[in-house]
Amino acid sequence: MGMTFVEKIFAKYSSVEKVVTGQIVTVKPDHLLTHDNTAAIIQKIQPELKKYGVYDPLLSVIVLDHVIPAASEKTATNHKLIREFVKKHKIKHFFDVGCGVCHQIVVEKGLALPGKLLLGSDSHTCSYGAIGAFSSGIDRTEAASLMLTGETWLKVPNSIKMILRGKLQPGVSAKDVVLHIIDDISASGANYCSVEFHGDLDQFSVEERFTIANMGVEMGAKNAFFPADNVTTKFLKSIGIPASQYTAINPDNDASYSQELTYNLLEITPVVACPHSVDNVKKVTELEGLKIQQCLIGTCTNGRLSDFQIAARILKGKKVHSDVRLLILPSSRQVYMDALNEGVIDIFVEAGGVVLPPGCGPCLGAHQGALAPGERCLSTANRNFKGRMGCKEAEIYLASPATVAVSAVLGKISDPRKVMK
Amino acid sequence: MKIWRYEKDNIDTDMLFPGKYIYTCSTAEEIRPHLLEDLDSSFANNVKKGDIIFAGKNFGCGSSREQPVVGLKAVGVAAVVAESFARIFYRASINQGLLLIECPDAVKSYSVGDEVSVDIENGKITVGQKSFSFPKLPKEILAICDAGGLLPYTRKKLEKR
Numbered sequence A: 001m002g003m004t005f006v007e008k009i010f011a012k013y014s015s016v017e018k019v020v021t022g023q024i025v026t027v028k029p030d031h032l033l034t035h036d037n038t039a040a041i042i043q044k045i046q047p048e049l050k051k052y053g054v055y056d057p058l059l060s061v062i063v064l065d066h067v068i069p070a071a072s073e074k075t076a077t078n079h080k081l082i083r084e085f086v087k088k089h090k091i092k093h094f095f096d097v098g099c100g101v102c103h104q105i106v107v108e109k110g111l112a113l114p115g116k117l118l119l120g121s122d123s124h125t126c127s128y129g130a131i132g133a134f135s136s137g138i139d140r141t142e143a144a145s146l147m148l149t150g151e152t153w154l155k156v157p158n159s160i161k162m163i164l165r166g167k168l169q170p171g172v173s174a175k176d177v178v179l180h181i182i183d184d185i186s187a188s189g190a191n192y193c194s195v196e197f198h199g200d201l202d203q204f205s206v207e208e209r210f211t212i213a214n215m216g217v218e219m220g221a222k223n224a225f226f227p228a229d230n231v232t233t234k235f236l237k238s239i240g241i242p243a244s245q246y247t248a249i250n251p252d253n254d255a256s257y258s259q260e261l262t263y264n265l266l267e268i269t270p271v272v273a274c275p276h277s278v279d280n281v282k283k284v285t286e287l288e289g290l291k292i293q294q295c296l297i298g299t300c301t302n303g304r305l306s307d308f309q310i311a312a313r314i315l316k317g318k319k320v321h322s323d324v325r326l327l328i329l330p331s332s333r334q335v336y337m338d339a340l341n342e343g344v345i346d347i348f349v350e351a352g353g354v355v356l357p358p359g360c361g362p363c364l365g366a367h368q369g370a371l372a373p374g375e376r377c378l379s380t381a382n383r384n385f386k387g388r389m390g391c392k393e394a395e396i397y398l399a400s401p402a403t404v405a406v407s408a409v410l411g412k413i414s415d416p417r418k419v420m421k
Numbered sequence B: 001m002k003i004w005r006y007e008k009d010n011i012d013t014d015m016l017f018p019g020k021y022i023y024t025c026s027t028a029e030e031i032r033p034h035l036l037e038d039l040d041s042s043f044a045n046n047v048k049k050g051d052i053i054f055a056g057k058n059f060g061c062g063s064s065r066e067q068p069v070v071g072l073k074a075v076g077v078a079a080v081v082a083e084s085f086a087r088i089f090y091r092a093s094i095n096q097g098l099l100l101i102e103c104p105d106a107v108k109s110y111s112v113g114d115e116v117s118v119d120i121e122n123g124k125i126t127v128g129q130k131s132f133s134f135p136k137l138p139k140e141i142l143a144i145c146d147a148g149g150l151l152p153y154t155r156k157k158l159e160k161r
Helices: A005-013 A038-044 A046-052 A073-088 A102-108 A123-131 A140-149 A174-185 A206-219 A230-238 A305-315 A333-341 A344-351 A401-410 B028-034 B067-074 B087-096 B104-109 B139-146 B150-160
Strands: A024-027 A031-034 A060-063 A093-095 A117-120 A134-137 A152-155 A159-165 A194-199 A223-225 A259-264 A271-273 A281-283 A294-298 A325-329 A376-379 A395-398 B003-006 B052-055 B079-082 B100-102 B116-119 B124-127 B130-133
Touching: A005 A024, A005 A134, A005 A159, A005 A194, A005 A223, A031 A102, A031 A140, A038 A046, A038 A073, A038 A140, A046 A140, A046 B150, A060 A102, A102 A117, A102 A123, A102 A206, A117 A123, A117 A140, A123 A134, A123 A206, A123 A223, A123 A230, A134 A223, A140 A152, A140 B087, A140 B150, A174 A206, A174 A259, A174 A271, A174 A281, A194 A206, A206 A223, A206 A230, A206 A305, A294 A305, A294 A401, A305 A333, A305 A344, A305 A401, A325 A344, A333 A344, A376 A401, B028 B067, B067 B087, B079 B104, B087 B139, B087 B150, B104 B124, B104 B130, B139 B150
Parallel strands: A031 A060, A031 A117, A060 A093, A117 A134, A159 A194, A159 A259, A194 A223, A294 A325, A294 A376, A376 A395, B003 B052, B052 B079, B079 B100
Antiparallel strands: A024 A152, A271 A281, A271 A395, B116 B124, B124 B130
């Protein structure tokens, strides 16, 4: 019997030949991601840090992204504490305010590679499955422990095989695919499981795979994985990483899965996740005409150049509806610069959009673009929980960049296929 | 001892502790007033040591923030009983030493006024007249709980090195 991806990588990282579902293994991850929460993490272990130091200054990847630039004395002090910690302990992989959202940085800087294992104190750490890595979210306390010891336990999960067949129609994107899947299996449908994507994957770029893997946690998954293939190799080469620098781990053809699900991509249409749960998914045609007051294009889910290019094609020469605020949130400085060079930012600004600094911005409701009671926001982010954007009497709808761009112009939820033939 | 019953599924981390506070509130004292704020505004002021929460499927889904777990532990919640839990929340609870009981039958059996008792040693929960068993944690995980949570466990490990 062959092995799934997660069985193979857990066996490798625990130095055994084989593992079985339910087994507890001890692993040493290649990287530990933390962000603004690093301040709270290091405060838990001050005496231990003083006595033992960090396990390895190369382990941590620290990105300031959640509340940037600092919104208050308290958040500024957190950032300062983190900078001091980074200097004192010679943390190599530190990215200060303005670099981008942590998950985008990890992939863009080549810190996640095929066959690597990463953990992070952020639920969307599952994103790096886009590149053929194992990655999963943990809490702050566990991140603190990892900083000191470099190791933790993981339970070998069941694996779900999701086979994507056929080709997407114009106006339909990776975001619609992942929302369609979450609608099908529910917000807990993949709880504790490793999700593997198979099938006609050539059509999905690393950026699109990122969108899908990013939302793995929204179906409850431990990790979401795309096998490393030519698309992966080409992407890594484009950021200066030759194939000699990593060894991909891909599942065996005869691996055993707890569930196999096949999706016909041709049948998928633009969809919207309605308040207040990501699995409350409806076809865009059922919601057409619903008025919105804010639109957000960006975040770690859909804030990359290809997302912006799609939105810019729709917004070019047009104005955002007078009742709508359009917020643009690049996922990194690199994306921001690329979008500037391509003239994409000009289009957004001319249309009336507000460009926010590369970071998490309004996605978590801590600052920038909070909502008022009774308002509706259509967003390309990954969560629409009640209160997520700072107000529990507001509503958040999730959709693709194309759907959000068209809707921003018309002032109401609209079908992108009308303009994308 | 009071039972706090929340029937809906997918009670997420924003309902348990809103995102707008996560970078300004980290200690138990800072967390407490906002605990379950967007789910049940009466909870924070009225919860008492030994209380138990009953919930549906996928409790604690969403963010990796640990404030809900730290807060529930600090106010003395004896256990959260749910049909299922989200994985990061589950892991965070092990790390803080908060007892989670995944037992759909116990949740379905509960009706208002039922007496509830938990026998951790034997993995048994009694709701009204009925008893249900829940699976024990693997020994590697129990070691973390027995140490009083992950940080005490890690401290011991470091001392032995």
